[in-house]
Amino acid sequence: MSKSYWRSAKIRSIGLAGLICLALFMLPQAVLFAGSGSYMGFSYALIILVVIAPLFFLAITLLKISLLRRLDRSHDIDEEDRLQRRAHPKIMRAFPVDGTENNEFHWPLGVNPNFNDSSSSDDQNDPKNPNKSPERVEGQKQ
């Protein structure tokens, strides 16, 4: 992960947070500017506060999810296993040509980074951690 790459993600995240703060602060101003008209019986102020403002915050959250998927380092953890396999060809032994996954050849050896069995996720006896622990991620980085 290059420094400029991470910096770009950081700037965008903080920028979006700043936009949210600005929107919150300016919301009463927007209500005042909306005037005293009404639409279908509801005043403009009510429509702004109840519909438009929450939709705006939802849109920013969705924008953040989609915009930062490529840039934000936090999302890359999901991609990290794939990148690791690409960087270390021997890990590909975990996925032979016939498509049967071999847990023994995952990197680090014996740890399956893709284990994410949602169908049995409610089995209380399942001791597996389907995601990454910090130790394992560190191991992969090594």
Add this chain to the structure above:
Amino acid sequence: MRVKILKGFILGTIVLLCFLGVLERLGLSVDLVARLLFALVLVCILFAGARARSLHTLNIFVDGYRMTPLPNGMAMAIIAIGAVGYSYWPGDVYARQLNGLIMPLGVIGGLALMAALFTPHLRREGILTPIEFLLQRFNSKLLVLFVSLISIIVVLLLILAQISIFSDLARRYTTVPPESALLVVLVATVLPLVLGGMRAASWLQMTMAVLAALGFLLPLAWLAFDLTGLPLPHLNAGSALEATKLLQEDAILRGFATSADTSWLEQLSANRLSAGLSLLGIAIGISALPPLLARTQTTRSAKESDVSMGWAIVILLGFVVTMPLYAVFMRLHLTELLTGLNVNSMSDSAGFLFEIKSGLKLCGSVIATPQDAIDACGSGHRLIVSDLDIPAASFIAIFPALAAGVGAAMPETISAMLACGALAAMIAILSACIITLAHILAFDLYAKLLTRSAPMNRIVFFVRVSVGPIIMAIYWLITDPLFDPFRLPPQTMMALALALTAGGLFPVYVMGFWMRSLGWFSAIVASLAGSGLTLYLAALLNGLVKGGVLHKGMIVLPLLGDVLPLAVAGLAGAGLGLGVGILFGVLTPNRKPKAQTAKEQTAKA
């Protein structure tokens, strides 16, 4: 899997409600209906406990990192709303009109802010509690101790605020003393947590979110159906508002009202600057709230953590869109009922107002009997709707009573469902707060501060055992008369919790995630400065400290009510904390990263 179970649960609850409604029409007593609904909540709790029992460490702390986005979003939304939001916010919109929307909007903005600043980054760390992240990042036991103490105070304030609505519910719907009912609810909430930790809390919050949503929607749907034949209140609310306006214009023509009474729910009456600052303060408080931060950890990946925030905002959007409709329909029916009514004959047609006994004001005075009303307004006074002030806390009592006397009387099953939803919201947020407290005590304080070598099974044991003393402490705080002088209204306690979070926790998390060059000392100074200023302003606003600075100052006193100034106090605390922290960081640069770099270089060599 969970979504399938939730679908079945929703369907089963609706079928049960229809069944109860039919039984009520056939003569089943109201008391029995209320008991059956209470039993429904208890069955949900037992189901959660049975379903979630586990000994696995990850299940106890983060639900095994298995939550899918939609259920996680539901759980986050019900924690963010809580029992206070469920029971007070609609009444707040009625009482303070558009100013009552500031708190819910601040909550939505806070979730968006949390998604932008903290959520995926915290989940990426793969830690068990948010405070563990601070320990990893700053490597300071002192900071962890300080942040843990602030988190404990915040969570206790949240719990006390939520529970204080319970006595009203218990008095109206049961004959059991409120203290005993509270003890039953606390024990029932804690039982699944002992069995399954965070996993049980997830199941509890999901099922309770469904009950709360049904309880919130059904009464409105019934009223809309009664008025227009369509159970879609959102489509009818516009015409209800116009009908209210017409009734009030008619009252003006008849000489009862003035033109000022016709404008309702049209403009913010708050000072714009103060309303904006309050929104910001509430949002900052919500963005670092410990139970919500803990909930962001339970998803399967950082990306799903983000998506669950999106779902939480969608659910809150639905709540905020629906919430003012209660105020609209209440206003319509009260206008119909009261306009032109002689105060001497109030006990005949509006007698239910005297039965509620929850601080209603008529003509500016609190009324409890018909004679009080005559004394307050004068004999023969013709009433208008604005003569009656309904405090936000009375909404949960007054709405069912009002709806029972309108058109085809609302079945008690449906009106009791509103109270059942409030109880469900309370149990959901209680479970989140209690498990967060247990994690802080057993993991952050015991395992990370006192002993670094505790085996995981012992820590899990402590988490399960610590919930017992926690509920005993809560019960003691609620019932002991010793604490009566310190008790604040629920909304004020909520605002104080949010302000303390904004002042004491927000700067530390921001510095932890976004200012990697700053060290633990800056973080402690930031948290101390932020929480200190917030507490000072809070004490000043509640009259505990004498001081004239803010009375002559710009931002605090022109605000509304008693809730929002605290939000601004939190904002001021967050600003000061961040500023002081950055200043200390610049003056005393952190040397640890350099040492680590040298170590790494040696290792590489």
